[in-house]
Amino acid sequence: DSGVTQTPKHLITATGQRVTLRCSPRSGDLSVYWYQQSLDQGLQFLIQYYNGEERAKGNILERFSAQQFPDLHSELNLSSLELGDSALYFCASSESTSTDTQYFGPGTRLTVL
Amino acid sequence: AQTVTQSQPEMSVQEAETVTLSCTYDTSENNYYLFWYKQPPSRQMILVIRQEAYKQQNATENRFSVNFQKAAKSFSLKISDSQLGDTAMYFCAFMKSSSGTYKYIFGTGTRLKVLA
Numbered sequence: 001d002s003g004v005t006q007t008p009k010h011l012i013t014a015t016g017q018r019v020t021l022r023c024s025p026r027s028g029d030l031s032v033y034w035y036q037q038s039l040d041q042g043l044q045f046l047i048q049y050y051n052g053e054e055r056a057k058g059n060i061l062e063r064f065s066a067q068q069f070p071d072l073h074s075e076l077n078l079s080s081l082e083l084g085d086s087a088l089y090f091c092a093s094s095e096s097t098s099t100d101t102q103y104f105g106p107g108t109r110l111t112v113l
Numbered sequence: 114a115q116t117v118t119q120s121q122p123e124m125s126v127q128e129a130e131t132v133t134l135s136c137t138y139d140t141s142e143n144n145y146y147l148f149w150y151k152q153p154p155s156r157q158m159i160l161v162i163r164q165e166a167y168k169q170q171n172a173t174e175n176r177f178s179v180n181f182q183k184a185a186k187s188f189s190l191k192i193s194d195s196q197l198g199d200t201a202m203y204f205c206a207f208m209k210s211s212s213g214t215y216k217y218i219f220g221t222g223t224r225l226k227v228l229a
Contacts, residue, residue, distance in 0.1 A: 002157070002159070033217075042219055042220075042221050042222070043158075043204060043219040044219075045215075045216075045217040045218075048215060055215070056210075056215030058215070058216075058217065088156060090158060092158070097210065099146060099208070099210055101160055101163060102160065103160070104150075104157060104158035104159070104160075105157070106155070106156070106157045107156055107157065107158075109156075
């Protein structure tokens with residue numbers, strides 16, 4: 001158990017809908033990262049937050065957004081969902097900088113029908 | 114652009130034997146980090162080992178060790194005394210962070226099966 005929690009574990013929704021994925025980092029970790037793992041794209045970095053502020057962006061679509069709250073939990077919002085958004089979404093956390101070891105959560109499996 | 118290549122999609126090894134997973138990468142950077150992650154059937158990503166490019170000494174974590182060849186841009190993972198619980202997908206990853214930019218690139222993975 002990495003200490004990173006993600007909810008929900010599974011999510012099934014329809015195209016065009018909007019969903020929110022939630023992540024609670026390990027106690028004391030200030031950075032949160034979001035990743036997408038799909039069959040055809042592999043594992044891709046989406047975005048990083050540090051202590052409530054966006055720190056770095058990867059291959060995140062404009063339909064996706066994220067935020068980190070004062071209690072350091074983070075949410076990833078996915079809107080106007082398409083079939084291709086079906087994937088496993090991971091959250092990871094680290095102590096501070098992105099050079100620190102990242103600890104991954106169990107992931108949220110999103111299925112868009 | 115940085116790339117990470119894992120040329121072995123699948124491998125198998127007998128329990129208690131040693132296996133080496135290969136990873137090569139391409140970058141023009143001098144300072145960066147390399148990682149091996151394990152993803153068991155539970156799908157959770159677990160950090161196996163990490164190597165800072167500025168360190169010449171190869172990282173070791175119990176039965177896991179790396180052979181880091183910076184000039185050759187090679188970062189292989191050696192698993193000694195393989196155990197059934199080592200059965201998983203293994204991902205090699207490259208990370209570079211500087212001046213607010215951040216690149217974290219994963220290979221396509223090697224599926225390792227440990228045979229009883």
